């Protein structure tokens with residue numbers, strides 16, 4: 303069976319290790335970020351807490367959202383997010399315009415409700431804003447807006463005859479139909495600022511590495527001091543501990559770094575066909591773990607007591623988020639067959 307490496311974790315939740323809790327299916331890489339490798343390794347409670355406190359903050363990082371938008375990765379809501387959710391306000395000759403970027407990063411004018419005003423020389427003017435793509439709906443909107451206006455108290459107070467009202471509506475609709483679209487160099491006016499929370503990305507990578515090591519080395523890893531440090535770190539996040547140590551401290555305690563050293567770069571490149579931004583991949587060897595998620599990397603130096611260097615052959619967990627395909631491969635097979 304594809305992806306079946308059994309469950310060497312003794313049938314207990316790998317996080318709380320409570321033997322009486324039934325196991326549920328965990329996405330090693332978050333499914334909202336295109337992950338499709340699933341294993342029964344967590345109890346329901348730990349699974350859902352990791353989802354809320356570690357997966358969700360990771361998936362919501364702008365850099366992950368950007369990857370999701372670019373690669374068309376739908377989340378649980380079956381929707382590709384837009385990483386650019388800011389509403390920009392710019393000054394245009396016709397007044398303030400509100401603009402958002404759509405999923406293809408095109409600026410779209412946000413519709414502004416139509417307003418009717420009466421000029422000093424007694425003309426009625428409808429002002430509204432619509433994106434160019436909605437130009438065809440404008441005449442109809444102008445017509446209904448004015449019809450409603452003439453039924454309102456303000457409209458009635460003008461004391462226009464029905465003839466005059468019809469004439470005004472006809473002229474306004476005609477003007478709206480023939481209006482030239484104003485073209486503004488909008489893109490140059492839009493600026494967004496992003497904050498990338500490295501600790502959220504690090505926490506996700508630590509979760510992934512912890513899960514993979516548990517699957518690969520079972521109790522030998524789970525009973526190690528290193529695994530204890532991972533549990534302490536992950537649990538501190540789940541509990542919202544104010545005393546969660548700094549990234550630097552955590553890195554040292556876990557023997558984990560949030561970079562991939564240049565010497566390992568070619569390995570990632572090889573197993574991601576040179577397109578690491580499209581992959582979640584974890585490569586496990588007897589001495590360490592390399593993890594790259596959508597191009598963001600981390601490494602773990604594995605405690606020497608965990609794996610037997612002479613017998614452990616190594617494994618690759620790989621998921622192409624664009625195609626949705628995933629596999630767990632033995633390294634000695636040179637990326638050939640599934641285990």
Ligand SMILES: [Zn+2]
Pocket residue numbers: 315316317318319320323344345346347348349
């Ligand atoms: Zn649990």
